[in-house]
Amino acid sequence: MEDKKDGMNYAPKGKPVTVVKEGEFIIAAVALDHGHIYGMCNGLTEAGATLKWVYDPDNEKVRRFQKSFPEVMAAESEEQILNDPEVKLVCGAAVTSLRCELGLRVMAAGKDYFTDKAPLTTLEQLDQAKEMVRKTGKKYMVYYSERIHVEAAVFAGELIEKGAIGTPIHIDGFGPHRVGNPESRPDWFFEKDKYGGILCDIGSHQIEQFLYYCGVRDATVTYSQIGNYKYKEYPELDDFGDAVLVGDNGTTQHFRVDWLTPDGLSTWGDGRTFILGTEGYIELRKYINVGTGDNTSNHVYLVDGNGEHHFEVSGKVGYPFFGELILDCINRTENAMTQEHAFKAAELCVKAQLQAKTRSLTKVSKDAT
Amino acid sequence: MEDKKDGMNYAPKGKPVTVVKEGEFIIAAVALDHGHIYGMCNGLTEAGATLKWVYDPDNEKVRRFQKSFPEVMAAESEEQILNDPEVKLVCGAAVTSLRCELGLRVMAAGKDYFTDKAPLTTLEQLDQAKEMVRKTGKKYMVYYSERIHVEAAVFAGELIEKGAIGTPIHIDGFGPHRVGNPESRPDWFFEKDKYGGILCDIGSHQIEQFLYYCGVRDATVTYSQIGNYKYKEYPELDDFGDAVLVGDNGTTQHFRVDWLTPDGLSTWGDGRTFILGTEGYIELRKYINVGTGDNTSNHVYLVDGNGEHHFEVSGKVGYPFFGELILDCINRTENAMTQEHAFKAAELCVKAQLQAKTRSLTKVSKDAT
Numbered sequence: 001m002e003d004k005k006d007g008m009n010y011a012p013k014g015k016p017v018t019v020v021k022e023g024e025f026i027i028a029a030v031a032l033d034h035g036h037i038y039g040m041c042n043g044l045t046e047a048g049a050t051l052k053w054v055y056d057p058d059n060e061k062v063r064r065f066q067k068s069f070p071e072v073m074a075a076e077s078e079e080q081i082l083n084d085p086e087v088k089l090v091c092g093a094a095v096t097s098l099r100c101e102l103g104l105r106v107m108a109a110g111k112d113y114f115t116d117k118a119p120l121t122t123l124e125q126l127d128q129a130k131e132m133v134r135k136t137g138k139k140y141m142v143y144y145s146e147r148i149h150v151e152a153a154v155f156a157g158e159l160i161e162k163g164a165i166g167t168p169i170h171i172d173g174f175g176p177h178r179v180g181n182p183e184s185r186p187d188w189f190f191e192k193d194k195y196g197g198i199l200c201d202i203g204s205h206q207i208e209q210f211l212y213y214c215g216v217r218d219a220t221v222t223y224s225q226i227g228n229y230k231y232k233e234y235p236e237l238d239d240f241g242d243a244v245l246v247g248d249n250g251t252t253q254h255f256r257v258d259w260l261t262p263d264g265l266s267t268w269g270d271g272r273t274f275i276l277g278t279e280g281y282i283e284l285r286k287y288i289n290v291g292t293g294d295n296t297s298n299h300v301y302l303v304d305g306n307g308e309h310h311f312e313v314s315g316k317v318g319y320p321f322f323g324e325l326i327l328d329c330i331n332r333t334e335n336a337m338t339q340e341h342a343f344k345a346a347e348l349c350v351k352a353q354l355q356a357k358t359r360s361l362t363k364v365s366k367d368a369t
Numbered sequence: 370m371e372d373k374k375d376g377m378n379y380a381p382k383g384k385p386v387t388v389v390k391e392g393e394f395i396i397a398a399v400a401l402d403h404g405h406i407y408g409m410c411n412g413l414t415e416a417g418a419t420l421k422w423v424y425d426p427d428n429e430k431v432r433r434f435q436k437s438f439p440e441v442m443a444a445e446s447e448e449q450i451l452n453d454p455e456v457k458l459v460c461g462a463a464v465t466s467l468r469c470e471l472g473l474r475v476m477a478a479g480k481d482y483f484t485d486k487a488p489l490t491t492l493e494q495l496d497q498a499k500e501m502v503r504k505t506g507k508k509y510m511v512y513y514s515e516r517i518h519v520e521a522a523v524f525a526g527e528l529i530e531k532g533a534i535g536t537p538i539h540i541d542g543f544g545p546h547r548v549g550n551p552e553s554r555p556d557w558f559f560e561k562d563k564y565g566g567i568l569c570d571i572g573s574h575q576i577e578q579f580l581y582y583c584g585v586r587d588a589t590v591t592y593s594q595i596g597n598y599k600y601k602e603y604p605e606l607d608d609f610g611d612a613v614l615v616g617d618n619g620t621t622q623h624f625r626v627d628w629l630t631p632d633g634l635s636t637w638g639d640g641r642t643f644i645l646g647t648e649g650y651i652e653l654r655k656y657i658n659v660g661t662g663d664n665t666s667n668h669v670y671l672v673d674g675n676g677e678h679h680f681e682v683s684g685k686v687g688y689p690f691f692g693e694l695i696l697d698c699i700n701r702t703e704n705a706m707t708q709e710h711a712f713k714a715a716e717l718c719v720k721a722q723l724q725a726k727t728r729s730l731t732k733v734s735k736d737a738t
Contacts, residue, residue, distance in 0.1 A: 167730065169598045169609060172541065172625060174643070176650075222726075223592040223613055225621065229538045230647045240538060240645075242623060244592055244613060250730040252594065254611060254623050256541060262649040264676040270650075274543070276609075278599045280631040281545075281639075283659065290652065291670045291679035301660045307633040310660035357591075361536065361619040 018048030019323035025330065027114075028053035028081045029072070031094035031102055032061040033186065036116040038068055040091045040143045043322035044114075045069070049089070053081045082109035089114055089329055093143075095188045096196045100125035107138040112329045114141045118204040119346045121196035123354075126347055133339055137332075141325060142342045146175065146205035146271060147212060148321035151313045152284045152298040156275065158317075159282060160213055164302055166279025168214045171253045173206040176269040178261035179231065179239075190234040197353035198238035198257050199224055206255035207245065207352070208345040213275050216247030218344060224352040227359040230260060240359075243352045266295070280304035387417030388692035394699065396483075397422035397450045398441070400463035400471055401430040402555065405485040407437055409460045409512045412691035413483075414438070418458070422450045451478035458483055458698055462512075464557045465565045469494035476507040481698045483510045487573040488715045490565035492723075495716055502708055506701075510694060511711045515544065515574035515640060516581060517690035520682045521653045521667040525644065527686075528651060529582055533671055535648025537583045540622045542575040545638040547630035548600065548608075559603040566722040567607035567626055568593055575624035576614065576721070577714040582644050585616030587713060593721040596728040599629060609728075612721045635664070649673035 027049045029037055033056075045051050054065050055075040062074050075081050081090065082105060090106040092099060093116035100120040103113040119142040120126055129140050147153040160168060179185065188194035195201050210216060224243035231237050242256040261269045271286040285299040298314040324336035396418045398406055402425075414420050423434050424444040431443050444450050450459065451474060459475040461468060462485035469489040472482040488511040489495055498509050516522040529537060548554065557563035564570050579585060593612035600608050611625040630638045640655040654668040667683040693705035 167598075169596070169629075169730065170611070170625065170627075172543070172623075174541070176645075222594075225591075225613075225615075227538070227619075227621075229536075242539070242613075242621070244594075244611075244623075246594075246728065248731070250596075250728050252596075252611070252728060254541075254613075254625065256539065256623065256645075258539075258645065260538075260645060260647065260650070262672050263674045264649070265672050266677060270672070276545075276625075276627065276629060278629065280633070281629070290672060291677045293677070303631050303634050303639070303659060305632045308635060308660045308662070359615065359619050359621060361538065362617070 017318060017323060019326050020048040020330070023050050025049045025088055025326050026052050026086045027089045027091060028055070028075070028087045029065065029091045030055045030078055030081055031092040031098070032056040032058070032065055033095050033188070034093035034116050036143055036145060037065070037091060037093035039145055039149055040093065040114060040116065041069060043149060043319055044091065044326065047323035047326055049326055052087060053084065055081055078105070082106065082111070087111055092116065095194050096201060097121045097194045100129055103140050104128060104132050107132045107136045107140065110136065110138070112139040112141065114143065114325070116143050117145065118196055118200050118349055119342065121193070121200055121350065123347070123350055126343060126350065130343060139329065139339060140342065141337060142346065144205055144208040144345065146286070147209050149319055150286050150298065151315070151317040151319070152286050152300050153209070153273065154319065155300050155311065155313045155317045156273065156282050156284055157212065159300070159302060160275065164304060165275065165277025165281055168275055168277045169251050170276045171210050171213055172274040173209060173253070173255035174270070174272040175202050175206055175255065175257040176261045176271065177202055177257070177259050178265070178268045179259045182231070182234065190237050192236040196350070197356070198226055198241040198259070199243055199352040199356055200349045202257045203241060203243065203255065203352055204345055204349040206253070206257060207348045209273060210245055210247065210253035210255070211341055211345055214247055214249065214251035214253070216249055216251060217340070218248040219245045219348055221348055221352045221355060222246050224356040225359050226356045229361060241356065243356070245348065265290070267297070386687060386692060388695050389417035389699070392419050394418045394457055394695050395421050395455045396458045396460060397424070397444070397456045398434065398460045399424045399447055399450055400461040400467070401425040401427070401434055402464050402557070403462035403485050405512055405514060406434070406460060406462035408514055408518055409462065409483060409485065410438060412518060412688055413460065413695065416692035416695050418695055421456060422453065424450055447474070451475065451480070456480055461485070464563050465570060466490045466563045469498055472509050473497060473501050476501045476505045476509065479505065479507065481508040481510065483512065483694070485512050486514065487565055487569050487718055488711065490562070490569055490719065492716070492719055495712065495719065499712060508698065508708060509711065510706060511715065513574055513577040513714065515655070516578050518688055519655050519667065520684070520686040520688070521655050521669050522578070522642065523688065524669050524680065524682045524686045525642065525651050525653055526581065528669070528671060529644065533673060534644060534646025534650055537644055537646045538620055539645045540579050540582055541643040542578060542622070542624035543639070543641040544571050544575055544624065544626040545630045545640065546571055546626070546628050547634070547637045548628045551600070551603065559606050561605040565719070566725070567595055567610040567628070568612055568721040568725055569718045571626045572610060572612065572624065572721055573714055573718040575622070575626060576717045578642060579614055579616065579622035579624070580710055580714055583616055583618065583620035583622070585618055585620060586709070587617040588614045588717055590717055590721045590724060591615050593725040594728050595725040598730060610725065612725070614717065634659070636666070
């Protein structure tokens with residue numbers, strides 16, 4: 001399933017590079033509330049994982065999932081999966097506010113957990129998750145898809161690692177998304193205590209990218225704000241939010257997220273990342289090169305001391321995260337992503353949401369010029 | 370003089386649309402410290418103004434100016450110009466901290482003043498300028514060139530006015546600039562009390578665009594920060610700054626300015642403006658369409674309910690500001706720009722600078738992922 005009109009169901013397929021053989025690393029999918037579960041399972045199965053089970057209380061969701069993954073067996077209950085010693089990792093895309101509870105059950109059952117972002121919605125959940133990691137030694141990994149499942153974003157990480165822009169100092173990220181037909185969205189999408197607020201939800205992608213590209217271990221949310229500008233009939237939907245973060249190494253980020261992608265855009269969002277370094281800068285046009293009509297994606301622009309370089313990397317980079325995650329689970333390493341990193345992004349996106357000021361349009365002073 | 374490698378000497382030439390006949394509106398140029406004086410005089414003479422006098426204590430600067438404007442006479446002193454009753458408007462591009470003083474003398478002499486941005490560097494100067502406007506009824510107008518002298522920016526204003534993106538709610542602006550060879554810059558460029566700090570100096574362009582595009586009459590700088598990341602040998606040069614503003618109508622802005630344009634970029638800065646509305650968005654690529662190598666500029670991308678629209682408007686829009694300013698001076702109207710607007714942008718850029726937190730790189734935690 002790959003639907004470019006709708007980010008919720010955007011599930012990239014990469015070039016398969018398997019790190020394990022059939023049956024060597026067995027996974028399951030529990031809770032299919034968000035379409036990201038497809039991308040998560042694509043990534044892992046392409047890297048060699050064997051998807052044994054699926055479970056969701058909604059049989060319709062299970063049947064649809066089985067169309068994409070015909071080998072997977074429908075479990076009768078979550079317990080059946082948690083009690084299966086063959087299953088090493090459980091993937092989940094529950095309602096955001098329930099992702100932590102699911103993870104706690106998964107880890108308590110002795111399995112690693114891989115959840116859709118945002119991985120949780122409150123600082124209390126974060127404490128519980130950290131405690132469970134300490135107790136069990138299991139992983140609570142997160143599908144921050146806008147970096148790990150976007151070839152342009154992966155390539156940017158490689159460029160920065162090579163020093164292509166000197167020392168990164170600042171990132172600007174835009175994460176526009178399309179609501180689409182609100183009727184096609186589940187109710188929880190519009191309930192803030194369930195989806196967590198825009199800075200927690202889609203903001204988590206942005207903050208994770210800041211930590212990653214700028215080499216930040218800890219950061220402060222120095223400013224954040226949210227608004228409901230367009231979707232007045234859904235007052236709990238923040239359709240806009242932005243924030244400024246300062247990293248412990250002195251780097252800074254501003255990001256903007258919104259649910260305002262116009263119908264005329266040929267994909268679900270014109271996601272961009274601009275990474276400014278001391279010796280150059282990178283721009284990512286992740287899902288579209290707007291206005292060109294060429295239906296391409298994964299554009300990377302690098303400007304350095306020597307010139308302007310343009311790479312179109314679709315199909316050329318792959319998604320190393322998934323194979324690394326499988327090997328991390330097997331070898332108890334942290335090459336795909338450290339637990340500290342996954343939790344720090346979660347913490348900061350909850351904090352950004354908690355401290356956000358609420359904005360709304362008042363009068364518009366048209367004659368101000 | 371049009372030098373695309375160097376923003377300081379970037380002086381656009383537009384298609385002439387004259388609003389007055391030769392000799393009907395006489396202007397002079399005083400203080401040639403910043404190359405913007407060329408763009409200012411281009412704009413006004415193309416609109417019909419007659420450039421009678423030039424004065425600067427540096428004869429070399431005057432001789433260079435006369436090469437671009439062969440009709441202009443070199444005055445022996447500033448007084449000679451201020452005492453000439455034919456002169457209606459004096460253009461100045463003094464050292465930033467001296468722009469207000471010059472303006473006060475010009476207005477006291479009964480003439481309108483048109484200064485390069487930033488128009489002043491302190492709130493005390495702003496008070497003096499406002500007082501002089503009250504006393505004399507003369508104008509203290511400002512060359513916010515990154516909007517009024519950029520066809521893409523002018524066109525964006527027309528699109529917004531037509532409602533192309535619904536109600537604007539948020540703007541992101543990037544104003545990257547190139548230092549070039551620091552030796553070629555005057556000393557004052559690196560002295561903060563003279564150039565005013567980056568948020569005051571090149572930040573003023575950004576704030577003016579926010580007020581204009583979002584129809585904002587007053588705003589609060591809710592966050593700002595500056596840094597000296599690369600040009601350590603010039604510790605008073607902020608080579609980075611960004612800020613968040615909230616308008617009185619609930620709209621918001623984030624902008625970033627910097628002096629970090631890499632040598633490899635084929636123009637002086639990859640200036641962008643992203644205007645997000647309830648029904649669509651606009652992206653401006655003002656000076657370059659990076660990575661295309663096609664040497665074009667003034668790209669406007671509009672995405673609305675119907676599709677993605679791309680306009681390349683170089684030579685197609687012109688710069689109506691200059692003709693409007695001439696007519697405003699003659700008719701005592703405010704069509705080009707209100708005094709309130711010019712001063713509000715000045716006030717906010719000074720405030721953004723005053724309250725900015727200073728950032729610097731410390732350690733870089735490379736293993737944070």
